[in-house]
Amino acid sequence: MFNLVKMNFYRMFHQKSFYVCLAVTALIGWFMVFLVWMTPMMEEKAREARELAAQEGQKSATGEFQAGFFVGISGGTEGDPNEEMPVLEEFNVSDFTYQFCYSGFNVILLSVGVSLIVNSESKRGYIKNIGGQIRPRGMFIAAKLPVILFEVAAMYAAAVLSLALFGRIYYNKYTLGDVAGVGKILLLQILLGVAFGALVMLLCTIARNAAAGILLGVAVNMTPILYGFLSKLAVAYLGAPEGFNVSMYTLEYYLMSAVEVPDTARAVTVGLVYLLLATGLGWFIMEKRDIV
Amino acid sequence: MDYLLSTENLTKQYKNKKAVDSVNIHVRQGDIYGLIGRNGAGKTTLMKMISGLAASSSGSFTLFGEEGGAAGRIMNRVGTLIEEPGIYGDMSAYGNLHAKCIALGVRGRDTERKLLEIVGLADTGKKPVGKFSMGMRQRLGIALALVGDPDLVILDEPINGLDPQGIAEVRAAIERLNKERRITFIISSHILGELSKFASRYGIIHNGALLQELSGEELSQRCSRKILLTTSDTPAASTVLEKAGIRKYRVTGKNTVEIYEGFEQTAEINAAFVAGGVPINGIAVVNQELEDYYLELTGGTGNV
Numbered sequence: 001m002f003n004l005v006k007m008n009f010y011r012m013f014h015q016k017s018f019y020v021c022l023a024v025t026a027l028i029g030w031f032m033v034f035l036v037w038m039t040p041m042m043e044e045k046a047r048e049a050r051e052l053a054a055q056e057g058q059k060s061a062t063g064e065f066q067a068g069f070f071v072g073i074s075g076g077t078e079g080d081p082n083e084e085m086p087v088l089e090e091f092n093v094s095d096f097t098y099q100f101c102y103s104g105f106n107v108i109l110l111s112v113g114v115s116l117i118v119n120s121e122s123k124r125g126y127i128k129n130i131g132g133q134i135r136p137r138g139m140f141i142a143a144k145l146p147v148i149l150f151e152v153a154a155m156y157a158a159a160v161l162s163l164a165l166f167g168r169i170y171y172n173k174y175t176l177g178d179v180a181g182v183g184k185i186l187l188l189q190i191l192l193g194v195a196f197g198a199l200v201m202l203l204c205t206i207a208r209n210a211a212a213g214i215l216l217g218v219a220v221n222m223t224p225i226l227y228g229f230l231s232k233l234a235v236a237y238l239g240a241p242e243g244f245n246v247s248m249y250t251l252e253y254y255l256m257s258a259v260e261v262p263d264t265a266r267a268v269t270v271g272l273v274y275l276l277l278a279t280g281l282g283w284f285i286m287e288k289r290d291i292v
Numbered sequence: 293m294d295y296l297l298s299t300e301n302l303t304k305q306y307k308n309k310k311a312v313d314s315v316n317i318h319v320r321q322g323d324i325y326g327l328i329g330r331n332g333a334g335k336t337t338l339m340k341m342i343s344g345l346a347a348s349s350s351g352s353f354t355l356f357g358e359e360g361g362a363a364g365r366i367m368n369r370v371g372t373l374i375e376e377p378g379i380y381g382d383m384s385a386y387g388n389l390h391a392k393c394i395a396l397g398v399r400g401r402d403t404e405r406k407l408l409e410i411v412g413l414a415d416t417g418k419k420p421v422g423k424f425s426m427g428m429r430q431r432l433g434i435a436l437a438l439v440g441d442p443d444l445v446i447l448d449e450p451i452n453g454l455d456p457q458g459i460a461e462v463r464a465a466i467e468r469l470n471k472e473r474r475i476t477f478i479i480s481s482h483i484l485g486e487l488s489k490f491a492s493r494y495g496i497i498h499n500g501a502l503l504q505e506l507s508g509e510e511l512s513q514r515c516s517r518k519i520l521l522t523t524s525d526t527p528a529a530s531t532v533l534e535k536a537g538i539r540k541y542r543v544t545g546k547n548t549v550e551i552y553e554g555f556e557q558t559a560e561i562n563a564a565f566v567a568g569g570v571p572i573n574g575i576a577v578v579n580q581e582l583e584d585y586y587l588e589l590t591g592g593t594g595n596v
Contacts (some may be wrong), residue, residue, distance in 0.1 A: 014382070125378030129377075129378050129436045290345060
């Protein structure tokens with residue numbers, strides 16, 4: 001088992017996709033900082049355009065400038081188009097880290113990164129070289145968990161470091177913020193990330209394909225609509241109590257809104273349950289199925 | 293007799309189709325066992341089962357004297373190359389071997405370098421395996437199968453895609469490993485001419501069933517060059533052959549004798565028969581390649 005874990009680490013450190021995923025994570029960190037930093041300038045340009053248009057008696061082009069440039073730090077985009085956007089005076093690393101956890105990028109990055117790492121053995125056929133010699137074969141699944149843990153931690157580290165670095169570059173005023181609070185959230189995020197990684201690994205194992213895991217990452221960003229609908233159905237037809245929310249029992253809810261989770265214990269429990277179930281099922285499938 | 297590997301009615305069934313049907317093969321320590329069959333005959337499935345990559349639907353096999361679950365636990369003594377070699381394209385040949393060494397806990401110094409030397413890839417350095425030719429990949433696959441000093445190595449089409457020199461190198465490496473380290477090989481190939489150069493025992497598989505299992509000697513007797521004698525008095529013919537000092541012959545039918553030596557002396561042999569009063573109806577030198585024998589046995593002319 002320990003040898004397999006070592007092999008997985010050796011392989012991951014020699015795999016380009018690992019570094020590419022970290023680089024993309026860092027790039028997203030930069031992008032988030034850059035957008036917030038640029039928003040007031042864009043708003044200024046939009047205001048000038050509106051004024052010019054008003055002077056020339058033309059229609060305003062407000063919407064075109066506002067679309068897609070808000071990551072949440074600067075506030076909403078609705079309301080009076082002539083209202084001044086609040087300018088971020090001080091860069092707070094903790095606030096931006098929370099935003100990264102909210103953004104949904106984390107889930108997509110996790111699904112892509114983990115899928116590429118855990119599936120490469122099957123995709124390249126390398127598993128045929130060792131699949132017969134390693135018993136029990138389910139160890140192939142369990143031995144990937146430490147690698148997933150490392151990758152999840154590395155991706156969050158890359159995001160936080162990138163946010164901190166580019167915040168330092170773009171802003172004069174700079175603070176780390178609530179380090180203890182964000183540290184606790186990050187630990188929870190890492191646990192949930194590993195559980196999500198185990199789920200991705202399970203899908204990749206079942207489908208023998210990395211695409212299944214990546215698809216999961218994209219799909220979970222759309223689940224709130226589905227869960228809202230299911231919750232309403234449960235209340236209306238199954239006698240669930242008013243305010244029942246299916247999301248409270250799903251992994252991605254906590255993964256994408258860990259900042260607001262009132263009950264950390266429940267989040268940890270959900271994470272552990274998903275982790276154990278996905279690993280156990282993956283182990284079982286690996287044991288029972290032929291290696292192709 | 294004790295076999296290193298023997299299967300008993302080993303079967304693999306996919307829905308309604310039996311890919312391997314009640315196969316019984318017997319491999320002795322030190323054999324180079326050639327598994328012959330067309331594409332889709334069941335060679336790969338059989339190899340997967342005995343290398344622990346696939347479960348059998350029924351039947352069993354004994355490996356190193358152990359059966360069932362116990363055999364599964366000593367699979368670390370079996371090296372495999374099944375179908376195409378499974379390799380990481382962005383890693384070097386050394387890296388690919390090192391990864392397997394780590395997984396199996398092989399800690400010998402220079403193990404990877406020695407294996408690369410055996411398969412003739414020692415000078416590939418840090419070149420990514422993705423840029424290797426088909427033949428080089430195949431040789432790396434063989435090196436991967438040799439990690440951990442296995443006692444039994446299962447190679448599925450190991451000379452696929454190799455040029456003549458590559459084939460000769462791989463053949464030499466297999467023969468050397470077989471002689472020096474007493475490694476037993478099970479090798480499948482559809483290049484029967486090549487296989488016949490170094491295999492010591494053969495299993496012929498067709499439509500999932502084992503048609504015949506025979507030693508290299510038996511196969512060469514059936515396939516190779518021979519003098520086919522047709523006579524109505526085979527005992528008298530045998531006596532004449534003994535007197536002439538010819539020992540490699542076999543009475544194969546009521547009226548036929550096959551002689552496996554003295555191909556340059558057919559005139560003298562014929563004269564000896566005449567002098568001995570043996571009635572000769574026909575005498576001819578016959579050549580049969582392994583491919584011909586295989587096709588004759590399987591009753592087809594398709595892709596071997």
